[in-house]
Amino acid sequence: MTKVRDVSFGALAAFSAMLGLAGNVDAEDALPTIVTLGDSYINSGGVAPTESFATKLKSGLNAAGHPVTIAEVGYTGTSKRGLAWLAESKEGLDLQANPANHVVIVELGQNDCARIDLDHTRANLDQILTILDHKRVPVLVVGTAAYGYCSSMLSAGQGADYAEPFSKMFSELATKHGDLLYADFKEGVTGHRELLQADNDHPNAAGDAIIVRNMLPMVEALLAQVQQR
Template sequence: MTKVRDVSFVALAALSAMLGLAGNVDAEDAPPTIVTLGDSYINSAGVVATESFATKLKAGLNAAGHPVTIVEVGYLATSKRGLTWLAEYKDGLDLQASPANHVVIVELGQNDCARIDLDHTRANLDQILSILAQKRIPVLVVGTAALDECSSILSAGHEADYPEQFSKMFSELATKHGDLLYADFKEGVTGRSELLQADKNHPNAAGDAIIVRNMLPMVEALLAPVQPR
């Protein structure tokens, strides 16, 4: 996928502020915070902010009686960048330091095929999920189908079946760490031109609406452990 923006420092500042306030608010009474750790799919590249995945997800959850705060970390091109954000950036470290009342949606790996072999993608995601598990942060692992061009990428040991192994990776990791799984971010949208942008890859605003509708029950399940009493 095309890189559209780097980490949003406005979003990071917002996350820092919220984490900093955690000690002043009873975590059991505060609305949960959803952190979206992902690439241009979940960050709605090419879609105006008022129609984005995060905006529609927040509206859908509010309508269902689940007030939330959603923090978009910003565009993270690869699983390696996602791991770096969580393990080394201040805001990732702040999340680890104040994990109460937070959940994380992890949607990474799509861009790795041209940069990182599958074993390294798996290792990066495994480490991300391990860190979040250690902090007892509920996680929804969101998989994606491998891009068409990934089929021809020589990834050590997976040349012939990269797409199949790539898709299986998400379910295997979710099972390993006891996380929830949404197998394919673009379920119901892939191949439907009216729901995709001109690149025939990224969802448009209508596509994001479909994705949110399909994913909403799983996000409600993700929030269940941190709902206010």
């Protein structure tokens, strides 16, 4: 089920009251909604909700003057499950039916890595981006390198030619669809043990804070595309 983290509507309500429109805000005046479609990285698995990526992103955008609603799809895990959410679930179909004022951050692929044929991962992500493209929903593609389980499998000699095309896949798909790209979700965190949880893979609360700080300008650029439509 989609979880929604709402920013305060106080400022919006005050503005509406000034116009005599309190309680009857037009759809075009509604706050932009950021949908996060991804795995345990963007869903901050193992981190308290008050310290999560979504919570910190909302706070950072508020501080920068960009009040938003963040709708967390929840853990979809693989590219196949992410596609199923968008193409088959009630929430995904609702997004397609009412795409105005929405943007989507797509962060999928790490759980496919070394488990699913790369062509299948590419096809699943391509279909997700194609659906959103047809609905004119601005998208930020968030890539990843081969971390965790994937890295250990590749180190063991399974799919030695996999890592480079895997990491390049995200930029290639973003270019194909004209989407924004943030190349590696864990940029600034990888290799810093103090920013990772005990599994040495998932960011901890401090790691999520670094990721949000680094990604914030790109998310601001994503929101700017809503204003341009």
